[in-house]
Structure formats: C-alpha cells, structure tokens
Amino acid sequence: SGAAVTAEMVDDVARKHFPPCMLNLYDRLKRDHHLKHFGRLQLGLFLKGIGLPLDEAIVFWRRMYGATMSDDKFNKEYKYNIRHSYGQEGRRANYSPKSCQQILTANQPGTQDSHGCPFRHFSPENLQSFLVDKYRIDRSGPEMRDIMDSVKASHYHVACTRLFEVTHGVKKGEGLGNAESVSHPNKYTDRSRELEK
Numbered sequence: 263s264g265a266a267v268t269a270e271m272v273d274d275v276a277r278k279h280f281p282p283c284m285l286n287l288y289d290r291l292k293r294d295h296h297l298k299h300f301g302r303l304q305l306g307l308f309l310k311g312i313g314l315p316l317d318e319a320i321v322f323w324r325r326m327y328g329a330t331m332s333d334d335k336f337n338k339e340y341k342y343n344i345r346h347s348y349g350q351e352g353r354r355a356n357y358s359p360k361s362c363q364q365i366l367t368a369n370q371p372g373t374q375d376s377h378g379c380p381f382r383h384f385s386p387e388n389l390q391s392f393l394v395d396k397y398r399i400d401r402s403g404p405e406m407r408d409i410m411d412s413v414k415a416s417h418y419h420v421a422c423t424r425l426f427e428v429t430h431g432v433k434k435g436e437g438l439g440n441a442e443s444v445s446h447p448n449k450y451t452d453r454s455r456e457l458e459k
C-alpha cells in the first residue's frame with residue numbers, strides 16, 4: 263500500500279484516488295457529520311488500509327463528526343469502536359478492509375444507508391449523475407456507455423475498472439495494470455496513488 267496518510271491528507275486523497283464506494287461514504291460523512299454502522303465500518307477499514315494510523319484515524323473521525331457530537335459521547339461511544347477496528351480492543355482481531363465481493367454481496371444497504379457499491383446499489387440515474395459530478399465523466403460519451411453497459415450486465419467490477427481507466431488515462435483493457443480488474447477498493451486507491459508519482 264501507499265505512503266502513510268494523515269487526517270489532514272484524507273480529503274485530498276479522496277478527491278484524487280477514492281473509488282465510488284468510498285468517495286460516496288466520505289462525501290456523505292462530510293455533509294451529514296454522521297454515518298450509519300456499516301458505512302463507518304466500510305470506510306474506517308478502508309482508511310486503515312490506505313495507511314491512516316490509529317491516532318490519525320481518531321483525529322479524522324473526531325473532526326468529521328464535528329460539533330454534532332460532544333467530546334464525551336465521542337470518547338465513550340466512538341473511540342472504542344475505532345480502536346477496536348484497529349485491533350486495539352476486545353479480542354484484538356486484525357480486521358481486514360472489505361473486498362468488492364464483500365461490499366457487493368454482504369449487508370445490503372437500505373434507503374437510509376450509504377454503504378455498498380454505487381455501481382450496484384445506486385439507481386442508474388443517480389449513478390450517472392454521481393459519475394458526472396464526482397469523476398467528470400461525460401454523460402453522453404462512449405465511456406459512460408461502456409460503464410452503464412457493464413452495470414446493466416451486472417459486471418460491477420468491470421464498470422469500476424473502466425472508470426479507473428478513463429480517469430487515469432489508462433488504455434482500455436489495461437485496468438489496474440496487466441489487465442487486472444478492480445477487485446478491492448484498496449487496490450484501486452493504491453494503484454491510483456502509484457500512478458500519480
């Protein structure tokens with residue numbers, strides 16, 4: 263994985279390198295100062311995976327919750343969960359960031375949730391607007407057509423791989439390199455950060 267990330271850097275890394283599942287969660291958190299359980303878990307483990315250390319994760323989440331949450335509530339209810347996901351509490355398990363397969367199939371999001379995979383869990387209209395707004399994909403261009411065709415065929419990771427190619431100036435079929443397709447959000451981000459160097 264890439265070089266360490268601080269709480270301060272997350273916003274910049276998100277804009278440049280997050281796949282849709284994580285950018286959506288991050289933007290919702292930034293807007294609402296809140297995420298539901300599975301969203302916190304999906305984003306939190308991903309951030310651990312990109313190299314956000316525990317002390318920086320605590321700074322990050324405290325800032326994101328902002329004035330909507332007291333220090334007391336944060337310390338009592340949230341800090342433990344963050345430490346737990348870093349294996350520092352409870353049975354000290356080392357929890358891995360979730361793969362696309364897990365995100366696509368486990369814990370189906372309800373209407374109030376922001377976790378999951380936008381390629382699978384957004385309506386086609388919302389997905390297109392999201393890709394236009396956040397990734398500057400031309401709504402009526404051939405790239406959007408490629409992506410939406412894959413979505414229609416339920417090949418979500420193919421759609422995500424195409425998005426990666428289009429937004430990184432990578433030739434069609436090259437994927438993350440050597441024709442590897444997206445199978446893990448952390449791989450998407452790690453590869454994106456490598457290409458920036």
Ligand code: SF4
Nearest residue numbers: 281283362379422447
């Ligand atoms: Fe995230 Fe994987 Fe969906 Fe891409 S295909 S948005 S990396 S879950």
